[in-house]
Amino acid sequence: MAERPRTLYDKIWDDHLVHEQEDGACLIYIDRHLVHEVTSPQAFEGLRVSGRKVRSPERTLAVVDHNVPTTDRSKPIEDPESKAQVEQLAINAAEFGVEYYNEHDARQGVVHIVGPEQGFTLPGSTIVCGDSHTSTHGAFGALAHGIGTSEVEHVLATQTLIQKKAANMLVRVDGRLAEGATAKDIILAIIGEIGTAGGTGHVIEYAGEAIRDLSIEGRMTVCNMSIEGGARAGLVAPDEKTYAYLRGRPKAPQGEMFDAACRYWDSLRSDEGAHYDRIITLDAASLPPTLTWGTSPEDVAPITGAVPTPDSVANPAKRAAIARALDYMGLKGGEKLTDIAIDRVFIGSCTNGRIEDLRAAAAMIAGKKVSERVNAMVVPGSGLVKAQAEAEGLDKIFLAAGFEWREPGCSMCLAMNPDRLAPGERCASTSNRNFEGRQGYKGRTHLVSPAMAAAAAIAGHFVDVRSWR
Ligand SMILES: CC(C)[C@H](C(=O)O)[C@@H](O)C(=O)O
Ligand code: SF4
Incomplete structure (x- = not known):
């Protein structure tokens, strides 16, 4: 009998299924586990209390990212909670024998940038991390998703996860x-x-x-x-681009093993x-250049458009949601998006903190100056991205334009470190979430591409990059 045609997801799932219960609950094998300081302390503590080890330290990689300041790393972390979390990860990694990139390591950066850079992320593998943006690694044809802290403990202890198929x-x-x-x-x-x-x-x-x-x-x-x-x-x-990206990365298979892996990866279609x-x-x-106007990532509009008004929709719940978002965002509704002035620009995060993003941003600003009303910063997604950008002279372009050039980390993507918006400040941000308070209490976030963020920094308001010179 011919085999049932399967999706890429079906194939990776089938390859990792250890056991399926009658109610559909499944045990799947986890190939790679990324760990950061926010969602791991209780998980390690759980292992400690129950006297367990990390089952596969070689399949586990820890890096600090959310809480690290992006300024001078030789100074101690001021915030006591952040300091404690960062220190605890170092202790846990050492005690449980897990490889760890601390804030002084050249390979440190946002966990979802670090995994691929190291070749830890591979096609066809299952990858988890106590972080919702683990989905990033799916770009390589890996089945990658976020898990909660109790699941982090489960994966550390067993290298498996309980899941229902999606x-x-x-x-x-x-x-x-x-x-x-x-x-x-x-x-x-x-x-x-x-x-x-x-x-x-x-x-x-x-x-x-x-x-x-x-x-x-x-x-x-x-x-x-x-x-x-x-x-x-x-x-x-x-595809070939994936293989070209991974070839030679430290944790990817090397030499003939890599070629053999590529033959298997070719079946992942x-x-x-x-x-x-x-x-x-x-x-x-x-598709035009697009940005968000509200407090949910679905509140999008083309740069040529205007902020919606509540009365533009019939549904009362939607109407109320728009009114609330507008109130939070300090908008009336009806403004042209290109008329919205900004105070801050953040270029970075696991969404857009890679070398290509920094190149795209730099290309918009060469020879120009950041608007006097704007404070703009570039936070490379990792130490390796930072080094590559500096080798290409991108840091000089940013600094000459008046951008700040920072150390790698999550930074102003979320307000868990000193980089944050002041109440009422409006930010063009290359990150992924524009929720209320995401970048600081009462801060206002508009999600955009790196090119759009860079152009807005110069203009002091959003601009259509297609007509930008
Ligand atoms: C802190 C962490 C658990 C969180 C996540 O799960 O995504 C963060 O990375 C985020 O982007 O909101
Ligand atoms: S950069 Fe932002 S989205 Fe990515 S892991 Fe850090 S906080 Fe989460």
């Missing part, structure tokens, strides 16, 4: 992106289309010409925000006729 969703982005549109605009448009609950219970596979055309960095940007669309994970089938529970298609050519 449904399959295909998001196909056909055609080619127009000039000025980027991976960030693709994913913002997708979330605008499906909503923040649109992917609930599904693993999204991204396909189509526009996805294939993206660099690995761009695919990471798309997969990163899968969770903002409610999906459990995002996936892109691996959805079969012709495989079943998807839901299919969404978008036309890349029609």
Whole structure:
């Protein structure tokens, strides 16, 4: 009998299924476990209390990212809670024999940038981390998702996870992106289309010409925000670009082993006729530079558009949500997006803190100056990204324009370290969440691509990068 056609997700799932109960609860094997300081202290403490070890230290990699200041690292961390969390990860990693990149290590950075850089992230593998943006690693064709702290403990102890299988969703982005549109605009448009609950219970596979055309960095940007669309994970089938990115990375297979791995990875494609529970298609050519106006990642609009007004929708609940978002964002509704003035710019995060993002931002600002009303900063996603950018002279371009050039970490993506917005400040941010208070109490976040953020820093307000000179 011919085998049932399977999706990429089905294949990775089947390869890792250890046991399935009658009620559908499954035990799956976890190939890679990334650990950061926020969601691991209680998990390690749990092991300590029950006298357990980390089952597979060689499959576990720890890095500090959320709480580290992005200024001078030779100074002690001032905030006592942050300091304690950072110190505890160092203690736990040493005690349990887990490899750890501390804040002085050149390889340190946001965990979802570090994994791929080290070749720890590999196609066809299962990857977890106590962090919702673990979906980023799906860009390599890995089944990667966030887990809670009790699951972190479970994976540390057993290298397995209890899961129910998700449904399959295909998001196909056909055609080619127009000039000025980027991976960030693709994913913002997708979330605008499906909503923040649109992917609930599904693993999204991204396909189509526009996805294939993206660099690995761009695919990471798309997969990163899968969770903002409610999906459990995002996936892109691996291809030659994936292999080229991974070849020679320290933790990837080397030499003949790599070639053998590539032959296996070539099988990681959805079969012709495989079943998807839901299919969404978008036309890349029609996607403009896009940004958020409200307090949810689904509150998107094209840069040529205007902020919506509550009376533009009939549904009373939606109307109230728009009114509340506008109030928080300090907007009346109806403003042209290009008329919105900003106070801060943040270029960084696991969404857009990679070398390609910094190149795209630098290309917008060479020879120009940051607006007097704006404080702008660039936070490379990792020490390796920072070193690469400096080798290319990007730091000089940013500094000459008046941007701050910082040390790697999560920084102003979320207010867990000294980088944060003051109440009422409005920020063009390349990160992934614009929730109330996300970048600081009463801070106002607009999510954009690196090019859009850089251009806004110069202009002092949002601009359409397609007409930017
Ligand atoms: C702190 C951490 C648990 C959190 C997450 O799960 O994503 C953070 O990284 C975020 O982006 O909100
Ligand atoms: S950069 Fe932002 S989204 Fe990414 S892990 Fe850090 S806090 Fe979470």
